[in-house]
Amino acid sequence: MTSDTATTRPPLEIASPARPKPPRTIPFGRPMLDADERYAVLEVLSRSTLTHGPEVEAFEASFARYTGAPHAVAVNSCTAAMHLAWLHLGLGPGDEVIVPALTHVATAHAVELCGAQCVFVDAEPATGNIDIDRIEAAITDRTRGISVVHFLGMPVDMLRVLAIARRHDLAVVEDCALALGATLDGQHVGLFGDAGCFSFYPVKHITTAEGGMLITNRPAVARDAATRRAFGIDRNVVAERPSPGDYDVTCLGHNYRMNEIAAAIGLKQMQRLDGFLAARRANALALEDGLRTIDELELPDSTGGRFCSARYCLAVVLRVPLAAARRNIMDSLKQRGVGVSVYYPRPVPHLRYYRQKYPMADNSFAVASGFCARSIALPVGPHLRSEDVGYIIASVKEAIASVK
Ligand SMILES: Cc1ncc(COP(=O)(O)O)c(C=O)c1O
Numbered sequence: 001m002t003s004d005t006a007t008t009r010p011p012l013e014i015a016s017p018a019r020p021k022p023p024r025t026i027p028f029g030r031p032m033l034d035a036d037e038r039y040a041v042l043e044v045l046s047r048s049t050l051t052h053g054p055e056v057e058a059f060e061a062s063f064a065r066y067t068g069a070p071h072a073v074a075v076n077s078c079t080a081a082m083h084l085a086w087l088h089l090g091l092g093p094g095d096e097v098i099v100p101a102l103t104h105v106a107t108a109h110a111v112e113l114c115g116a117q118c119v120f121v122d123a124e125p126a127t128g129n130i131d132i133d134r135i136e137a138a139i140t141d142r143t144r145g146i147s148v149v150h151f152l153g154m155p156v157d158m159l160r161v162l163a164i165a166r167r168h169d170l171a172v173v174e175d176c177a178l179a180l181g182a183t184l185d186g187q188h189v190g191l192f193g194d195a196g197c198f199s200f201y202p203v204k205h206i207t208t209a210e211g212g213m214l215i216t217n218r219p220a221v222a223r224d225a226a227t228r229r230a231f232g233i234d235r236n237v238v239a240e241r242p243s244p245g246d247y248d249v250t251c252l253g254h255n256y257r258m259n260e261i262a263a264a265i266g267l268k269q270m271q272r273l274d275g276f277l278a279a280r281r282a283n284a285l286a287l288e289d290g291l292r293t294i295d296e297l298e299l300p301d302s303t304g305g306r307f308c309s310a311r312y313c314l315a316v317v318l319r320v321p322l323a324a325a326r327r328n329i330m331d332s333l334k335q336r337g338v339g340v341s342v343y344y345p346r347p348v349p350h351l352r353y354y355r356q357k358y359p360m361a362d363n364s365f366a367v368a369s370g371f372c373a374r375s376i377a378l379p380v381g382p383h384l385r386s387e388d389v390g391y392i393i394a395s396v397k398e399a400i401a402s403v404k
Pocket of ligand 1: 076077078079080103104106107149175177178198199200201211212
């Protein structure tokens with residue numbers, strides 16, 4: 001007899017209901033990291049400079065070159081970039097900003113973090129972008145700015161937005177979290193307004209795990225963002241200080257810095273960006289082709305002369321009779337191994353924090369609500385293999401047939 005019962009005890013088995021394994025697994029998004037990124041991280045780890053170093057500077061330079069931006073400032077999220085942009089533009093209590101109802105909560109939080117108030121505007125049905133025709137009606141004498149989001153990578157018609165902003169003397173911040181690679185009239189998004197803000201969260205066009213970038217044409221915006229991302233300290237790099245501790249704090253800042261490890265990954269990702277974008281485009285076009293003939297689906301506009309989408313994903317919208325079955329359709333796709341997502345679960349003004357702050361009717365923001373309730377975002381990223389697109393199309397057809 002042994003006293004060590006652990007060695008004689010049979011392994012614990014947890015019964016799970018038998019579920020057939022899907023023939024393949026296609027995640028909604030997957031960070032595309034390979035030996036180059038791993039090597040770059042090890043390189044940084046072998047040095048002693050983990051912040052305020054050459055990788056961040058090189059990543060900023062590479063991003064500026066790619067987008068055509070005169071200035072790029074790396075930070076640790078898109079939310080941080082937007083917050084810095086609004087802080088520089090002087091947003092504060094008593095001010096209002098026009099914010100699209102159909103977006104990630106970060107777009108609105110960046111305004112609220114400054115103590116200002118969001119005035120939400122509904123989406124247009126064709127693209128999910130802010131309905132420009134409704135912006136002027138939402139402007140009051142307290143409005144200081146317009147926040148636009150290039151929804152799922154599709155550029156907003158910035159020329160129309162800028163015309164309104166000029167008429168009312170308003171600042172414009174572009175949320176480009178899903179729009180790296182998107183252009184309007186050949187110019188990269190993010191350079192139309194006062195600042196453009198990008199995200200490098202893992203499933204974005206490129207990743208640094210967490211990270212963001214602010215681009216701008218305006219040197220003052222870049223200078224101020226660079227100071228405020230590091231506590232408002234005027235001399236951040238120790239080497240720039242005439243003697244140790246020789247620095248001052250010129251404004252109220254945050255710790256929004258990007259670190260060297262993240263920047264090293266970002267730099268490698270930039271070298272692969274063209275390939276990533278080409279794959280997204282090819283996958284999205286092939287998916288659109290295969291899904292266009294399905295009567296139960298509407299496909300938002302994604303192509304068109306002046307507007308070049310960054311193709312973050314392909315959001316299909318279920319026509320009304322099928323909308324109630326969205327959860328079942330998504331479950332069915334999941335069982336087939338197709339990863340899907342929802343952009344976004346609810347219009348921002350319908351989220352509890354905003355609903356309590358700005359009480360409004362449940363049926364407000366009808367277009368944004370329609371996207372939130374009826375759309376399913378399908379993967380188009382560079383992680384898809386060539387057979388995956390056909391498999392996704394067949395899976396969508398089967399999933400719809402299964403709920404009819
Ligand atoms: C439109 C939009 N803006 C901002 C963000 C927030 O980005 P980050 O996580 O880099 O702050 C997201 C996140 O997905 C987003 O979809």
